[in-house]
Amino acid sequence: MRKYLAIPVAVIALAFAAAPAGAKTDKDCSDFSSWKQAQRFYERHGGPNKDPHRLDADHDGIACESLR
Numbered sequence: 001m002r003k004y005l006a007i008p009v010a011v012i013a014l015a016f017a018a019a020p021a022g023a024k025t026d027k028d029c030s031d032f033s034s035w036k037q038a039q040r041f042y043e044r045h046g047g048p049n050k051d052p053h054r055l056d057a058d059h060d061g062i063a064c065e066s067l068r
């Protein structure tokens with residue numbers, strides 16, 4: 001019985017350990033105090049080709065239009 005419980009417990013523990021790190025690294029437009037800052041961050045993290053933080057929803061190369 002103990003053997004069968006160990007695996008789900010480990011999986012749940014890993015999921016909880018990974019969640020805060022993932023949340024911290026995902027930036028939103030509201031995390032920046034200015035558009036310039038957001039745009040610089042966006043370009044440094046791959047620009048329109050990658051946009052891992054989804055700062056450029058319409059993929060026109062301009063991040064966070066809402067901050068301009």
Ligand SMILES: [Ca+2]
Pocket residue numbers: 055056057058059060061062063064065
């Ligand atoms: Ca855009």
